[in-house]
Amino acid sequence: MSVAEKLVITPEMLDLASRLDEFKGSWRAVGALPRRQLQDLKERAYADDILAAVRFSRLSITERKVHKIISSRTSFEPVSPSERLADSYRACTARLEEGCLSMDLNVDSICELHRILMAPVAGEGEVGTCVSEVLEGSLAALCQWSAETLRHRSLHPLLVVSIFCASFVAMHPFKDGNDLLACLLQRWLHLKNGYAFVAYAPLTAMLLAECPAFSAPRDGLTPIQILRREMQLSSANPTEEPNWQPWILFYFNVLTKAAGILKDRLEREEDLFASQPELSMQILVQARARGRVTLRDMVESTGVSRNTLKEHFKSLVDEGRLAMHGKGRGVWYSLG
Secondary structure (H helix, E strand, C coil), X not given: CCHHHHCCCCHHHHXXXXXXXXXXXXXXXXXXXXXXXXXXXXXXXXXXXHHHHHHHCCCCCCHHHHHHHHHHXXXXXXXXXXXXXXXXXXXXXXXXXXXXXXXXXXXXXHHHHHHHHXXXXXXHHHCCCCCCHHHHHHHHHHHHHHHHHXXXXXXXXXXXXXXXXXXXXXXXXXXXXXXXXHHHHHHHHHHHCCCHHHHHCCHHHHHHCCCCECCECCCCCCHHHHHHHHHHHHCCCCCCCCCCHHHHHHHHHHHHHHHHHHHHHHHHXXXXXXXXXXXXXXXXXXXXXXXXXCHHHHHHHHCCCHHHHHHHHHHHHHCCCEEEECCHHHCEEEEC
């Protein structure tokens, strides 16, 4: 690939990349936050991404079910197609985080991830675990170029990841699951290159969401679907390099918006949990994760007495951090 020689980097690209690198640097200080707060931020991003992945696949699932899948981890037994896809997406994300630094970017790794993602949905016997011979060489070349360019830092990592994502989507190496896999791969590459905040930001959800891309809305397609069409059109003439600028600029803007959402969530998180006792924090986490929480929920999850919990619930309502709904035994609470 001769991308570096022909790619025109605009001032706007440089500005966005600089802002993202600045946020990347400031995110290191977030490690000092309580583990529970960080976990809550990550699970919110997980939930956003899984919901988007399921809906992108024309399936339906509730937020409560998604949170159950995330919190249950290995104990959840998916039944419906939407539950199987949500659980396999969670498993694929977990695999990438576990092997973030040790896994190499190559065809075998991509096939392994595709198997984790799609086998529970389509059935083991129906998933192609390898790309076709025709595309295997192209995919191997793309992986080699991306890995070497990232290792030698001959091109900014954000540019490499965006070009890898575009090329993978255009290549379409598997029968199914290419778009979702592209989202997972770009997330992995960001983490592998030090952009740790991506694990806490709803980047995949934004890439898969129905919204205008490049310059104007087109046919109700998602950014990933538009990307595939643009790349297929530009690759129709093999003698010319694709025009990367529209996609890269759009991708950088999506990254910047995802970082902005994370920053806003972090500020609200700090305000929400400011100077709260551990038990009150647990109540707030439950209310945020599930959308609602009851006294009975907290008795079951914490083992603390009803009277002690009532005091914490009352304090949180008085402070405006929780809102009470219903009466008597039907009382439940949401974030204020």
